[in-house]
Amino acid sequence: MDKAIVYFTKDLSSDSLIKMYKTLNVQLKDKVAVKLSSGEPGGHNFLQPEMIKDLVHLLNGTIVECNTAYGGRRCTTDQHLKVLDEHGFSAIAPCDIMDSEGDMPLPVSGGKHLKENFVGAHLKNYSSILMLSHFKGHAMGGFGGALKNMSIGIASSHGKSIIHGAGTSGWTNNHDAFLESMAEACQSVMAYMGRENIVYINVANRLSVDCDCDNNPEEPKMADIGIFASTDPVAIDQACVDAVYNSPDPGKSALIERMESRHGIHTVETAAALGLGNRDYEIVTV
Numbered sequence: 001m002d003k004a005i006v007y008f009t010k011d012l013s014s015d016s017l018i019k020m021y022k023t024l025n026v027q028l029k030d031k032v033a034v035k036l037s038s039g040e041p042g043g044h045n046f047l048q049p050e051m052i053k054d055l056v057h058l059l060n061g062t063i064v065e066c067n068t069a070y071g072g073r074r075c076t077t078d079q080h081l082k083v084l085d086e087h088g089f090s091a092i093a094p095c096d097i098m099d100s101e102g103d104m105p106l107p108v109s110g111g112k113h114l115k116e117n118f119v120g121a122h123l124k125n126y127s128s129i130l131m132l133s134h135f136k137g138h139a140m141g142g143f144g145g146a147l148k149n150m151s152i153g154i155a156s157s158h159g160k161s162i163i164h165g166a167g168t169s170g171w172t173n174n175h176d177a178f179l180e181s182m183a184e185a186c187q188s189v190m191a192y193m194g195r196e197n198i199v200y201i202n203v204a205n206r207l208s209v210d211c212d213c214d215n216n217p218e219e220p221k222m223a224d225i226g227i228f229a230s231t232d233p234v235a236i237d238q239a240c241v242d243a244v245y246n247s248p249d250p251g252k253s254a255l256i257e258r259m260e261s262r263h264g265i266h267t268v269e270t271a272a273a274l275g276l277g278n279r280d281y282e283i284v285t286v
Helices: 014-023 049-058 077-086 121-125 146-151 157-164 175-193 233-246 252-261 265-273
Strands: 004-009 032-035 062-065 095-097 103-107 116-120 128-134 136-138 142-144 198-204 226-230 281-285
Touching: 004 014, 004 233, 014 049, 014 198, 014 226, 049 128, 062 077, 077 095, 095 121, 103 121, 103 157, 103 175, 116 121, 116 157, 116 175, 121 175, 128 146, 136 252, 142 146, 142 233, 142 252, 146 175, 146 198, 146 233, 146 265, 157 175, 175 198, 175 265, 198 233, 226 233, 233 252, 233 265, 233 281
Parallel strands: 004 281, 032 062, 032 128, 062 095, 128 198
Antiparallel strands: 004 226, 103 116, 136 142, 198 226
């Protein structure tokens, strides 16, 4: 298999986001979903509307999210829409909670744990997706990037519980099974949408060990890295992980510890084994 291409720039700006998307040379068609994390109130590391709005406008995109499977202010549609408003997203684009009218099952092929992945029912209303992910740490996944955004992020509240339970509702004690289930959920989304209709941009800034779902995240210990873009979700997450390890910043140790203690790379390994992408990649600096 040929190496995947991952484009990279150190410039964290609105203009760079547009440049990175155009560099992919993929025209997302018809109704475009822009999948991002709306961020739990109290947190402040989520991608800022001012940075992303020009790219969202270029795509005439709709910002999409699904409700959470835990408490907080994003577990109901009414409250989640208020969060999108408070965080400035509804001011820049239409916003859609995709499981506001329930969910739909997508078949999972080749999975060890999931036979179906339950996603927000409104996913059927979109023809293509920009998976716009904030790369950072995560309390359970080790890190969050494109694969987590595509699995947990597009799953309905019920679907999130099934992924966390590795096929049953709830939280499994088999941590690797949870990580494998995230990759299996990604398989279903890619098969449903068509690989050619999804592109991936990871913004590696505000590199906290904690996710944007945390209402009190730890402050980042290391400096920002930049923006990554690819048509391969495995390659882009692998590239971001490698960039953390290769950073000269001594503060990287906190994020590395978080990734390793949660065996975060196993999601990438499983996604590659399922044929979702290539861990071998070439970085092209833009």
